[in-house]
Amino acid sequence: MATAAEQWVLVEMVQALYEAPAYHLILEGILILWIIRLLFSKTYKLQERSDLTVKEKEELIEEWQPEPLVPPISKDHPALNYNIVSGPPSHSIVVNGKECINFASFNFLGLLDNPRVKAAALASLKKYGVGTCGPRGFYGTFDVHLDLEDRLAKFMKTEEAIIYSYGFATIASAIPAYSKRGDIVFVDRAACFAIQKGLQASRSNIKLFEHNDMADLERLLKEQEIEDQKNPRKARVTRRFIVVEGLYMNTGTICPLPELVQLKYKYKARIFLEESLSFGVLGEHGRGVTEHFGINIDDIDLISANMENALASIGGFCCGRSFVIDHQRLSGQGYCFSASLPPLLAAAAIEALNIMEENPGITFEPRKSDCRLH
């Protein structure tokens, strides 16, 4: 038929036109007219953007009233009438002019007013001054920091440790460095605020399990396993983390670490342990909850603690294997984008660590008095 089509001549086409049935011609004519109409009609948008005139826009701008930047606070809110402490916040503390026994600070080992710690800080002040004037990457790394990281790693028997300049920022920067959007984090319902902020910053899927309830955690892990089997490709790139605290700030209970380690290997999730309150307090030498339960420290992927409780300094640290910790040196926000810890605080922490190592009995004191109180 190809050759026949090529040989169509105009005359024959006109003839075909005459011979076509009437309805056919009328239909074609209508279609052609419709096409022409569509071609020449104005386009219209499905969603009409409100075409406000300039005057209306100016009126809107005039009329709009924002909310006040901060809502009013009643003058007798307790936080506004704060207690002012004059003098050192040690075991006996002067609050609002009255001398009291201090049951409120986290001064577990009583090192806040230890003369050796103060002497070490003073020596560091004399050599380095106060501030470090830069983040770790830009000449803010002092030999004191490297020393402290070394000592902490040796003390906790891990490969490497990394120091942050603020306790809150430690776990809040560590979690988002590893867990990103799409990863799954199983966290205890009673987790502290810093962990919550870290989780919020990480944008991962959060699954809460009941406080210290391993059965609930296992249930969640099983559900996740079933989900994985439905979509194995996605499961191969979704990381899983379990975030727990050694000693919970909100409830004061210890986490059941042996069961957690078992669950870790069964369901292939990594454990991040936050030991702010248990470092220096639990365990024979003060190494925390892993020593308390006698667990191999390599089983925990990341241990994070702050030095503001037992070590009577300021700052925080994370320790673990180099494979895990080294990553934070480039992607821990509180590490890369913030000035490093002032050297006098680092020196104080080193000295406090020395004291802890020299008299391991110091860690028994808080537990003994705790039993008496209970």
Next chain:
Amino acid sequence: MRSWAGNLSGSSLIHPQRTSIHPGERSDCRKIAGQVGLAGSQFATQYIKSQNGKPHFYEKPVVESFEEAPLHVMVFTYMGYGIGTLFGYLRDFLRNSGIEKCNAAVEREEQKDFVPLYQNFENFYTRNIYMRIRDNWNRPICSAPGALFDVMERVSDDYNWTFRFTGRIIKDVINMGSYNFLGLAVRYDESMRTVKDVLEEYGVGVASTRHEMGTLNKHKELEDLVAQFLNVEAAMVFGMGFATNSMNIPALVGKGCLILSDELNHASLVLGARLSGATIRIFKHNNMQSLEKLLRDAVIYGQPRTRRAWKKILIMVEGVYSMEGSIVNLPQIVALKKKYKAYLYIDEAHSIGSVGPTGRGVVEFFGMDPQDVDVFMGTFTKSFGAAGGYIAGRKEFHSQGAPRMSRSSPADSAEEQDLVDYLRVHSHSAVYATSMSPPIAEQIIRSMKFIMGLDGTTEGLKRVQQLAKNTRYFRQRLNEMGFIIYGNEESPVVPLLLYMPGKVAAFARHLLNRKIGVVVVGFPATPLAEARARFCISAAHTREMLDTVLEALDEMGDLLHLKYSRNKKSARPELYDETSFELDD
């Protein structure tokens, strides 16, 4: 006395004037006229009361420049990264197939079947490009970070995978990298005796939060002093500058609010904005047209989809941007903020203590009223030689647009809002995080008194002026030499563009050999093709030190061909700026 910014509330868009541009060049010099000539309207020069009571008016035109590099430089830069990437793929292949030994740490044997902790491509840049030149960062030092410091020598036997210290110390390296604007980071001397006393009395740690037992009388003293320094009503201090932003912005704004944040804002501001849950829109760096457009759209069209009005709009900017060296265009932002009833949050981490005639920050630099800015935020790390951050503002203030209530009528007191008191109650840091360490607080008190002149000397003021002099001299000489320098003429942070990754490494290494410590920055802190060296001028730098550095830079510029600038100023610029010539007697 009217603030001149108030005159602009009824006017239309304010256009920055452009200077004349040489043909064939695509540089972007902006002259932002500070007083008259804005949008063609005529203003008389207004006298504005400044912090120390003396009226002063802002008259110097502000010059910022961000010159673009010639085309061949950009081509070579991308080529350099391309070649690095190709080699990266090659080396990755060699490492994976076992031909080359892999020096990186590896996962535990027992956990090999876990989902991998890092995706391969996430760390590609780190493994292959950053690792080659890693020795230029994280250089450990062992003295106070003053104008001269001691760097510990370290070498690598396996191409930067591991380092070892030789034990030698490179002494008296000129420090062009630390944020030591006023030279207050020095080893102990007698003027720091109060810090020693506080340390001996209070100890080092606090072990408690602000709401519990952590508010010491030192903190109260410091907060009052900060408020006095900034000429605002109240201030609150926190233990870490980064945490100040990330923990207080969520307390100020939440869902249903809008944050307009500059393109180049610091990571802490970005994190704080994200954690707050508000909607974030980004405007181009220091670009007032972009900001105005966003403001108009926000006020007119409201929230997306629901069209409800925004609860509040917060504009977040920095005083001095550390990577660009530019200073925020404060007068125009305040004018826009007043017109559209937004709130202004200004992060003065780099500008407090270093800009302004008496070091009070960008507000003083532009001669404006501190009441115009809603939230002042800053850190104590840079100019005060300590650590920590603050937020300051009015103790009581009135929402935008509402008629000013008189303080005397008690019936109206319920309408007044307290920014700092609100933060004392609601800030995450006050409730959950430890307060500042006492000796650090004392150091800040001491240095602030020093700068303000409350210790009885004018040394502080001299330092601020010395910093301004050093800045001008350094920038001028670098411009003459023909380097591309970004940023405002008056900003003490001087970025010098290097562009190519190889030059970045060579620059830092050569300068360390000549005993000058510089900071180089590359991707991801800067755009990929704009790697730079960043100098921080200090009041402690003497003319000789600056000359040594400039000489070395001159030689480096010739060695590495870094002098890309196409508008070399004359070697005698003082002839341009002088309007009166003093004749020799």
